[in-house]
Amino acid sequence: MNVLVFAEHQHKKFSKIALVALRAGQVLAEKTGGTCSAAVLGTDVEGLARELAEYGVKTVYAVEHAALEHYVADAHAQALAGLAADKGFDAVVATASAIGKDLLPRVAVRLDAGMACEITGINDDGTLVRPMYAGNAIATISIETPRKVVSVRATAFDAAAKGASGTVEMVAAAIDTSALRMKFVSFNETKSDRPVLTEARIVVSGGRGLKNGENFTTVLEPLVDAMGAAMGASRAAVDAGFVPNDLQVGQTGKVVAPELYVAVGISGAIQHLAGMKDSKVIVAINKDEEAPIFQVADYGLVADLFKAVPEMKDAVEKMKH
Amino acid sequence: MKILVAVKRVPDPNATIKVRPDGAGIVADNVKYVVNPFCEIAIEEALRIKEKQGGAEVVLVSIGGKVAQEQLRTGLAMGADRAILVASEDEVEPAVVSRVLKKLIESEQPELVLMGKQSIDDDSNVVGQMVAEMLGWPQATFASEVKLAADTKSAVVTREVDGGLEDLEIQLPAVITVDLRLNEPRYASLPGIMKARKKELKEIPLAEVGVNTSPTLKVHKFEPPAKREAGKKVGSVEELVGLLHSEAKVI
Numbered sequence: 001m002n003v004l005v006f007a008e009h010q011h012k013k014f015s016k017i018a019l020v021a022l023r024a025g026q027v028l029a030e031k032t033g034g035t036c037s038a039a040v041l042g043t044d045v046e047g048l049a050r051e052l053a054e055y056g057v058k059t060v061y062a063v064e065h066a067a068l069e070h071y072v073a074d075a076h077a078q079a080l081a082g083l084a085a086d087k088g089f090d091a092v093v094a095t096a097s098a099i100g101k102d103l104l105p106r107v108a109v110r111l112d113a114g115m116a117c118e119i120t121g122i123n124d125d126g127t128l129v130r131p132m133y134a135g136n137a138i139a140t141i142s143i144e145t146p147r148k149v150v151s152v153r154a155t156a157f158d159a160a161a162k163g164a165s166g167t168v169e170m171v172a173a174a175i176d177t178s179a180l181r182m183k184f185v186s187f188n189e190t191k192s193d194r195p196v197l198t199e200a201r202i203v204v205s206g207g208r209g210l211k212n213g214e215n216f217t218t219v220l221e222p223l224v225d226a227m228g229a230a231m232g233a234s235r236a237a238v239d240a241g242f243v244p245n246d247l248q249v250g251q252t253g254k255v256v257a258p259e260l261y262v263a264v265g266i267s268g269a270i271q272h273l274a275g276m277k278d279s280k281v282i283v284a285i286n287k288d289e290e291a292p293i294f295q296v297a298d299y300g301l302v303a304d305l306f307k308a309v310p311e312m313k314d315a316v317e318k319m320k321h
Numbered sequence: 322m323k324i325l326v327a328v329k330r331v332p333d334p335n336a337t338i339k340v341r342p343d344g345a346g347i348v349a350d351n352v353k354y355v356v357n358p359f360c361e362i363a364i365e366e367a368l369r370i371k372e373k374q375g376g377a378e379v380v381l382v383s384i385g386g387k388v389a390q391e392q393l394r395t396g397l398a399m400g401a402d403r404a405i406l407v408a409s410e411d412e413v414e415p416a417v418v419s420r421v422l423k424k425l426i427e428s429e430q431p432e433l434v435l436m437g438k439q440s441i442d443d444d445s446n447v448v449g450q451m452v453a454e455m456l457g458w459p460q461a462t463f464a465s466e467v468k469l470a471a472d473t474k475s476a477v478v479t480r481e482v483d484g485g486l487e488d489l490e491i492q493l494p495a496v497i498t499v500d501l502r503l504n505e506p507r508y509a510s511l512p513g514i515m516k517a518r519k520k521e522l523k524e525i526p527l528a529e530v531g532v533n534t535s536p537t538l539k540v541h542k543f544e545p546p547a548k549r550e551a552g553k554k555v556g557s558v559e560e561l562v563g564l565l566h567s568e569a570k571v572i
Binding site: 096097101106115116117118132133134139140143144145179181183184185186187188196227239245246252271280282283289294295297298300302308311312319 | 337338459541544564
């Protein structure tokens, strides 16, 4: 299959997830005997396309149109599906990020394609692997339509490495602007000096055991920063209003797979485990020794977190010196 | 105004789902079924808009087995006005669900369609977007706040996206899919439950809706996930940090 990868960028910068989508696209092309190309959408994106062309892709399409200045689903779906149809691609691939999830189903409809969501693997026979039921069932599926659309879980593939240089082709997107009914208004970025949650080497997450939002700041954050970690939270902590939803790790939040995951005051509900159980090393700190989180933890500490977390912060800092 | 809300019957999110030994599906016996949590939030938002607007009608739609009547009754007890069940005893994949919803939306002509951002069984997160594209409508996914314009011709929706919150303006009619923090769904009151019994619940067999029901995906098998073994309990923070350094080598 000849694969077209949608390379997502934030304000003209690629994050790791663009390269992850590219790697997944390359694997799909290799296993089904085809080529892998990519598309960058926006205004003035030739530079970005040139950057991406270094990563072993056949062609990078720099797709430009004034309506693509900000990400909006309707304009982007028209442009991406139009390009894929025009150039005769068999498959469109993107990361299952907020943008990927928002965009790809519309592209699938426009291409009359079946869509496989948030896949975690590609088998040698071209079948795809995807978790369902909060990761309690792993399905092997295939897309039965001639054209295929696939979103991939960011933690399941490596980032593409630099390779042979591809060509860059400028494309003026064909967009029917009279059909557009969506307008970007503003983006309120969560300011943080910490690593991005889905890309961090260490994640420290807090749950309802922290009791309130203030304790996230005064108790958990010092440990997060001492470890150079990203901060996460359980759905229970988000539901209780302790922290914003973009910190949520779990089935309905973000899926992470860091080298070290520290769960603090998190009981380990099924839906939370779905978002972190592929972490390399899991630590659980909880005062309830029956908490399900201990069943997946490599190291469990039954303790009062309000005592253990500051101690751990001190111990980590001492180790660094 | 008319608001259509999609409702799905799913296994209780707190139930542990197991794969059948033959790999053909999941063990369905003794599993409690509920309204998909995100759908509940969508129903709640529709009811709040109705209460604010006055005169709005909230119509629920579900696609599933006859047993899904139970979940539609729950929504009616919360305060929705009537419900439609598109009955199919076979699993219906998201793309087919989208075609059915498109057809119903064309005949019901709501100004607003609300649904959950994902169902917690299939975990696909596609139906709202597919329906919107099929209709040529705008969409606002992952909504954490919905502000309807006074003339109800447009809305500004705050969306939960990677790295922050986005405000998006959409013209109605539109599809909005809801995220966790949009609202806290109400419980059905006893009078609500009594009233729900008398509300209209129309059943249409899937075959009579008039859409292409051939699936786009094929599931070959289900397998249980790789099991993760519990490790060791440590006695102190000191021991923990020591092991993370010397044994796990992660700090």
